[in-house]
Amino acid sequence: MSKVLSLSGVSAFYGQIQALKSVDIDVNEGEIVTLIGANGAGKSTLMMTICGNPRARTGSIIYRGEDITNLPMHEIARRQIAQSPEGRRIFPRMSVEENLMMGSQVVKFADYDQQLGLMLELFPRLKERFGQRAGTMSGGEQQMLAIARALMSKPKLLMLDEPSLGLAPLIVKQIFSAIRKLNQEMGLTVLLVEQNAFQALRLAHRGYVLVNGAITMQGPGAELLARPEIRAAYLEGGH
Amino acid sequence: MAYALQQLINGITLGMIYGLIAVGYTMVYGIIGMINFAHGDVFMVGAYVGIIVLTAFSGMGLTAVPLGLLVALILAAGLCAIYGYTIERVAYRPLRGSFRLAPLISAIGMSILLENFVQTSQGAKERAIPSLIPGGITLMNENGFVVQLAWMQIAIVITTLVVLGIFTYLVTKTPLGRAMRAVEQDAKMAALLGIDTNRTISMTFVIGAALAAVAGIMFLLYYGVIDFYIGFDAGIKAFTAAVLGGIGSLPGAVLGGLLIGLIEAFWSGYATVAYKDVAVYSILAIVLMFMPTGLLGRNDVEKV
Numbered sequence: 001m002s003k004v005l006s007l008s009g010v011s012a013f014y015g016q017i018q019a020l021k022s023v024d025i026d027v028n029e030g031e032i033v034t035l036i037g038a039n040g041a042g043k044s045t046l047m048m049t050i051c052g053n054p055r056a057r058t059g060s061i062i063y064r065g066e067d068i069t070n071l072p073m074h075e076i077a078r079r080q081i082a083q084s085p086e087g088r089r090i091f092p093r094m095s096v097e098e099n100l101m102m103g104s105q106v107v108k109f110a111d112y113d114q115q116l117g118l119m120l121e122l123f124p125r126l127k128e129r130f131g132q133r134a135g136t137m138s139g140g141e142q143q144m145l146a147i148a149r150a151l152m153s154k155p156k157l158l159m160l161d162e163p164s165l166g167l168a169p170l171i172v173k174q175i176f177s178a179i180r181k182l183n184q185e186m187g188l189t190v191l192l193v194e195q196n197a198f199q200a201l202r203l204a205h206r207g208y209v210l211v212n213g214a215i216t217m218q219g220p221g222a223e224l225l226a227r228p229e230i231r232a233a234y235l236e237g238g239h
Numbered sequence: 240m241a242y243a244l245q246q247l248i249n250g251i252t253l254g255m256i257y258g259l260i261a262v263g264y265t266m267v268y269g270i271i272g273m274i275n276f277a278h279g280d281v282f283m284v285g286a287y288v289g290i291i292v293l294t295a296f297s298g299m300g301l302t303a304v305p306l307g308l309l310v311a312l313i314l315a316a317g318l319c320a321i322y323g324y325t326i327e328r329v330a331y332r333p334l335r336g337s338f339r340l341a342p343l344i345s346a347i348g349m350s351i352l353l354e355n356f357v358q359t360s361q362g363a364k365e366r367a368i369p370s371l372i373p374g375g376i377t378l379m380n381e382n383g384f385v386v387q388l389a390w391m392q393i394a395i396v397i398t399t400l401v402v403l404g405i406f407t408y409l410v411t412k413t414p415l416g417r418a419m420r421a422v423e424q425d426a427k428m429a430a431l432l433g434i435d436t437n438r439t440i441s442m443t444f445v446i447g448a449a450l451a452a453v454a455g456i457m458f459l460l461y462y463g464v465i466d467f468y469i470g471f472d473a474g475i476k477a478f479t480a481a482v483l484g485g486i487g488s489l490p491g492a493v494l495g496g497l498l499i500g501l502i503e504a505f506w507s508g509y510a511t512v513a514y515k516d517v518a519v520y521s522i523l524a525i526v527l528m529f530m531p532t533g534l535l536g537r538n539d540v541e542k543v
Contacts, residue, residue, distance in 0.1 A: 051431055072430075082432075102417060102434075105433045106433035
């Protein structure tokens with residue numbers, strides 16, 4: 001299996017506060033890898049660091065054999081690494097259509113129609129809202145838009161930051177099955193951050209556990225699910 | 240009635256010029272949250288390029304006024320675009336991310352620099368050109384008071400509308416316009432999607448400066464007299480227009496410009512010319528008291 005992404009010894013800071021401590025992570029072609037951890041463990045920071053903001057202060061980030069550690073953010077994005085970030089960050093004063101257009105910024109124009117068709121099939125709700133200003137939609141609809149926007153770039157690596165946040169259980173199920181489908185049918189490589197550790201670990205091939213900015217455990221999803229300390233820390237008390 | 244109509248015509252013409260400049264203030268504010276105080280001086284440079292080109296044209300014995308104007312417009316817009324780009328690159332970009340007042344102070348510095356540069360290179364005295372498009376249409380004659388719609392005013396209003404039309408198309412329909420709006424709404428997210436935010440910000444300055452250059456030429460046509468200091472006065476008025484319309488809002492900038500032009504014209508016509516600025520700023524103060532975000536400004540209520 002070829003490595004899509006490989007982080008070694010990556011640390012990142014917000015001012016004086018160290019958010020990531022020498023993190024090593026690999027993501028292989030066609031894998032779903034999940035990062036689990038409590039609030040403030042550094043999961044979102046890790047994703048943003050891969051995208052270049054905040055920058056990794058030490059260590060290196062290798063993407064498909066290329067060192068992207070110090071590339072500008074937009075150059076990293078142009079290598080078809082897409083992120084549906086924390087807090088969704090859709091463009092509120094743009095229509096759904098324009099938000100999706102922004103997502104396809106890095107691909108050829110000819111791909112736009114094809115990807116758009118796929119997205120509207122995956123999220124029929126967006127079709128109904130196509131001309132509406134994105135900021136006026138419900139939280140769940142905005143989440144769908146954020147994921148669809150990330151997928152518009154035909155990503156070679158898709159990073160999803162808490163795609164289930166604020167969504168009804170039924171929609172969460174739909175989104176997770178959509179991720180699985182994209183992974184199985186198109187070989188999409190996914191890095192997934194989730195609070196919902198149970199669902200994430202069931203979906204993922206492998207998982208990493210992040211505690212206070214450092215990786216403390218890793219292994220296949222099913223194996224992590226079975227470990228008592230994981231059950232105690234992240235799974236007990238309902239999911 | 241006739242008198243009011245005349246003031247209306249004058250106010251609209253002047254307001255269009257203010258609106259064109261105000262768009263540049265509001266665009267830059269929207270995208271990087273700073274007031275570009277050098278913007279008015281870019282407008283002044285545009286007017287100077289205009290006067291140099293037009294004088295050269297008549298000096299060479301060329302009498303085709305529309306051609307001369309077209310060349311002046313293109314040259315001024317191009318040159319001012321370079322000014323806009325350079326100002327951002329040299330004076331603002333290095334300060335991005337530092338404290339909020341730093342680029343503002345730098346902008347005032349650029350403003351002083353441009354004024355002094357033009358003063359020393361072009362002279363401190365007023366420069367004038369003869370009226371290029373004399374005459375007009377007589378709309379009505381009421382007891383000897385003649386309401387004139389000058390060709391010049393028609394030319395100014397039409398040029399401004401055409402330029403604003405192109406600009407609106409650019410912002411609403413093109414990839415560059417979309418990128419500009421995306422950076423305005425969430426710069427980090429735009430970068431995550433592959434937008435080169437620095438380039439987008441540069442383009443914003445380029446476009447704003449080109450619009451200011453067009454406004455400079457319109458100002459030159461309308462008044463026929465310019466000096467190195469016109470950028471300050473017109474700049475502050477246009478800035479006021481942008482705030483009145485709701486800073487960050489493009490239609491607001493044009494609306495604000497028109498209102499300021501009309502207030503000035505009517506106040507000068509019915510009260511006293513000396514106090515026209517007092518009228519303008521009083522109305523600004525009153526509007527902001529009741530609508531702090533300006534007429535078309537938004538209240539930034541977004542779903543979380």
